[in-house]
Amino acid sequence: MLRHDGRTPHQARPIKITPHFSKHATGSVLAEYGDTRVICTVCIEQGVPPFLRNSSPPQGWLTAEYSMLPSATSTRTKRERQQTGGRTQEIQRLIGRSLRGAIDLKLCPDMTITIDCDVIQADGGTRTTSITGAMVALKLAVNVMMREGKIKRNPIIAQVAAVSVGIIDENVLVDLDYIEDSKADLDMNVVLTSDKKILEIQGTAERAAFTKEQVQSIIEHAEIALEPIFELQNIAAEGREAQS
Amino acid sequence: MLRHDGRTPHQARPIKITPHFSKHATGSVLAEYGDTRVICTVCIEQGVPPFLRNSSPPQGWLTAEYSMLPSATSTRTKRERQQTGGRTQEIQRLIGRSLRGAIDLKLCPDMTITIDCDVIQADGGTRTTSITGAMVALKLAVNVMMREGKIKRNPIIAQVAAVSVGIIDENVLVDLDYIEDSKADLDMNVVLTSDKKILEIQGTAERAAFTKEQVQSIIEHAEIALEPIFELQNIAAEGREAQS
Amino acid sequence: MLRHDGRTPHQARPIKITPHFSKHATGSVLAEYGDTRVICTVCIEQGVPPFLRNSSPPQGWLTAEYSMLPSATSTRTKRERQQTGGRTQEIQRLIGRSLRGAIDLKLCPDMTITIDCDVIQADGGTRTTSITGAMVALKLAVNVMMREGKIKRNPIIAQVAAVSVGIIDENVLVDLDYIEDSKADLDMNVVLTSDKKILEIQGTAERAAFTKEQVQSIIEHAEIALEPIFELQNIAAEGREAQS
Amino acid sequence: MLRHDGRTPHQARPIKITPHFSKHATGSVLAEYGDTRVICTVCIEQGVPPFLRNSSPPQGWLTAEYSMLPSATSTRTKRERQQTGGRTQEIQRLIGRSLRGAIDLKLCPDMTITIDCDVIQADGGTRTTSITGAMVALKLAVNVMMREGKIKRNPIIAQVAAVSVGIIDENVLVDLDYIEDSKADLDMNVVLTSDKKILEIQGTAERAAFTKEQVQSIIEHAEIALEPIFELQNIAAEGREAQS
């Protein structure tokens, strides 16, 4: 099937990861999947939340926040200044879980790692772009922390990236943009490690229920699409701009 | 593997669905998966939310709310009286999406169907118990609405039920209770239709990433476990207490 | 006067108290006054609120929360997720004051007793049903705490129960259900101890102001109506289902 | 018993009602019971809340708000800027109910009467001072509305005033100030009409449960104490400063 922007089914949009995007954060990138642009930053604060205070062995914490600028969407999105909406909470919980799968928090005692994913432009796939970018920002921050002696051993235990995979008219297509997303029968987000293990999978039938064979095909598509993205992450984690 | 309560891997806990549990709701059940007990009710109000007001053809809306009594958990859970927490929002969005997959809202114009799932006792699997129970409450409510002539044609397009499937020490086990849940490497929620199509699948690696073969096995386990549950739903939807 | 359900003026509706209704709470009952059903639970946490922290002699605290399931009422009630409404606050303050009258908190140092009254079905008298049920749940919880050695001496100093009394067309009637309540000229809630002392009395002229002679008659009606209810509380506090 | 300020048991503190205290409100007074000072105002807006919009016959609405200045209490009280506390809600509901008993809202169609009681200094009895003052402010506002032709017939159907009555060491004492209030065994608020009918009664055992004979005595004390207060209200309602 010819996609509206000429991509093959397994092909993600042009990806770009710009490291050191933000002056103040310990680690930061601007991550782009096509027109979707997300500032991903990592800030590290001392201390852990109450439920971890007496954990044995001591361990750190990693949490994520996600937000969209009002102007990120074609119709202005209201700021969430009184209540954090369900969609936002669902996404930031997904990002947090995924990145906690990438790090051994027992090697980061007494520290809270906050990942902020701020979408400055949205065109589909904001949560997957966030995860892929956050992984690089986390690596950059860990490098700083190790250089400064605040972390003794490298706590990164997995490299994580994400892509959405959808089904449109029986075709399995990776990295849906907004136009594709709005006509997909199924939209699944797949979070993989660089050794092709699954960290999180979440799929919803938007128009039609799906089969377990389709789930297999979707995961395989994600594996193929994420391969070059893991490469880009490696380049950006060394501090160089990475672009597909 | 012998489970701590003697169940086989494919076996859900004792299930009970008590219809007409609540005097005022249009449809209602008490749904039980083992010690997990959820009151599922369906209330129907006139009108639709603003984003559907001028939809063409006109269509109704279905939304879900989920809550736990403070005393439902072994440690008292604080009431969410100022902010609705992320976990709550994630779950009620899941319930809403799943049940919207069961109904053709174009056949319910100018009406908002609210599903309330109130957990009065929690022992693992509260979201899957909610979905299974809500399906029956929805059918009961639809029956009332059709009898009263407020809905012309039966809008139910699928029968939906859910079960959690986890992996513990490489074993795939269905319907985890709280004890199993807390030591699972992976916890996946599977929402199926009675014709074995998937409506929603959501899995998170809690301790170890997983493979696509495991995803297949998990879905197959869910299919087997849900088969008798679909039967119980049918009995309860006729107004009789159903018990496995 | 013949009441619409055949009761005499001094007669409460059929009462049922089911002890140990909830697996996790330290004490719990399902309390029913006719079709009004309330889950009353007692959870005990360590520590006291700031204003009691340096009290001398040290003393514990007892507080109450009240809530209705959305489906408890004939028209769905909106969840109080951003603000706790005035009616809710008024009722939970009443329950808290009443139960604090039943216990010597100096015998429960460094402990916060939280009473949760969750109305799962409402048909008038939810606050009085809550108080009567909470008393039993409190006794059950105290028994557990004493058995576990966490409370040394029995802190229960009074047995408390409540009933509403109304005036309709000059007739004094106890335990109004929803239909009676909506046409009452006066609705008074009376909280008594088993030795016929008054712990709290609260009455509002709904349609016509009333006299002090009527107040006397109302209290006398409450005394008569509550006599068998105190008996049922005793049975349930021994762990047996009690039913009038 | 000699009271700490020399009053007899039936004697309220010096009372002062200053009419026309506020330039902008339709009706307003400064009401003082001893050192307790409350600004009571009545503002009238067009329209009624949704639940009355289609009432037949059409009727208006009366609601009350109560607040304390932070500096009104000996220890500064935090402003309620995010949540309205339980005590505040309980009091403003009491004021609203009491004043609704004074007016026939069917004679005030399509109008919402808001009574604001703002305590600028507190020394016990803020809710009773509020009710007594609000009654006068309401009369003043009604006079304006009738003069302006916005109300056709006088809707005032009762004159309402309130006083607290407490029991200290078996002595029944009216109009407790803060010092007395903090050592009372029982504190009851009595809202009467000028023809000695009861509109609202609310009493709580603070230290010891009480008897129905005590309730009688309390109401009788309230009747005696309120007699001169009804006189003062009449003077103030004519626009003259009234002082006992």
Next chain:
Amino acid sequence: MLRHDGRTPHQARPIKITPHFSKHATGSVLAEYGDTRVICTVCIEQGVPPFLRNSSPPQGWLTAEYSMLPSATSTRTKRERQQTGGRTQEIQRLIGRSLRGAIDLKLCPDMTITIDCDVIQADGGTRTTSITGAMVALKLAVNVMMREGKIKRNPIIAQVAAVSVGIIDENVLVDLDYIEDSKADLDMNVVLTSDKKILEIQGTAERAAFTKEQVQSIIEHAEIALEPIFELQNIAAEGREAQS
């Protein structure tokens, strides 16, 4: 230009400062600029906010809160019970900054000084009336604290007062009342010390942009208008009612 109330351009409205207005606050006044009336109180609590806890040398904190009674305005103003509005926050920040300019907080270690400005009647200039009144309340509170030995050396380093200055049809006019304010081209608030230094200046073109020459003229007008007001502050700070 003849002003609607006969004042000269440099002339403030009749000013009145009533000290010791509130029984409980450490310092308090009722401040009046014409029909604008503000209760200004100072409460002192032990401790400082977190950001000052380890400051070296130790220093106290001064903060301000501003609020209007609903009945203070010609149209009833809604209470800010869920969100504090932008205007309120802007004004209370201005009051806080201005009064912090009047005191050396290093001489008030471990103490938080809260200034409450509650507008009971508004007719323009509520923020300037608040600042002028708060200065006197602060002096009165400092006197008490020094008398009680809680402050060793007098921390007052400047005497502060404020006035609004506007431009209407090219005329510079001080202390605008509501009528003037609503037709001003420019409204500037000027906070001066008694030695004619500027602590804060804030001006907004309401209808037409202005020139730097006009800014000069405005400040000169403020200097002239505030001269007698500083005198009144001195009288009131000695505990005597001061009136222009």
Next chain:
Amino acid sequence: MLRHDGRTPHQARPIKITPHFSKHATGSVLAEYGDTRVICTVCIEQGVPPFLRNSSPPQGWLTAEYSMLPSATSTRTKRERQQTGGRTQEIQRLIGRSLRGAIDLKLCPDMTITIDCDVIQADGGTRTTSITGAMVALKLAVNVMMREGKIKRNPIIAQVAAVSVGIIDENVLVDLDYIEDSKADLDMNVVLTSDKKILEIQGTAERAAFTKEQVQSIIEHAEIALEPIFELQNIAAEGREAQS
């Protein structure tokens, strides 16, 4: 005086305005004053807020929102998800007032123009950068609206830009960065039109009160500093990247 980055007193930091930064907004720029970077966007929605609904002649509305990404500051800033803080409200009100001075809203009937200023990196002067950038975004949006025929006549009536001016050790310095800002005796924000009229001026003595002569000097410095910035705005408003 030599500034820490070598600038002269009248010299702003390197300024850059990148137009069309955001794909979805009607008008947008990235505005940079040195390391301070703000995304300024303009979204236009149909309708006006209630208080303007019946204005005659009909007029549109312009409002502004300001926010900082958590990672914009050297220490992570907490998201304002439950309450909008005082500083935020003060700044967004300033931006709104300033930009309303630039446009004739009677030429934009039935339309709400929302300006969003989102600080992605902060190094002093975020509010002035926001105003300067928002002016360009507004012009770009107006161009679009006129091209699409939604606005008939060009409503822009003034060109607005802003700069902060501070006093450090008696030296008047423009466009303070964070380091300078934190040691300034006085910090003033000056909003000018391109014809050197003042739209808003707001100055606070941080350490020492100031004189009216200093106010004059500050305004003159702002005039000089803003001259080249008005030029850059003109370039960017034509759709070209502008850089000093």
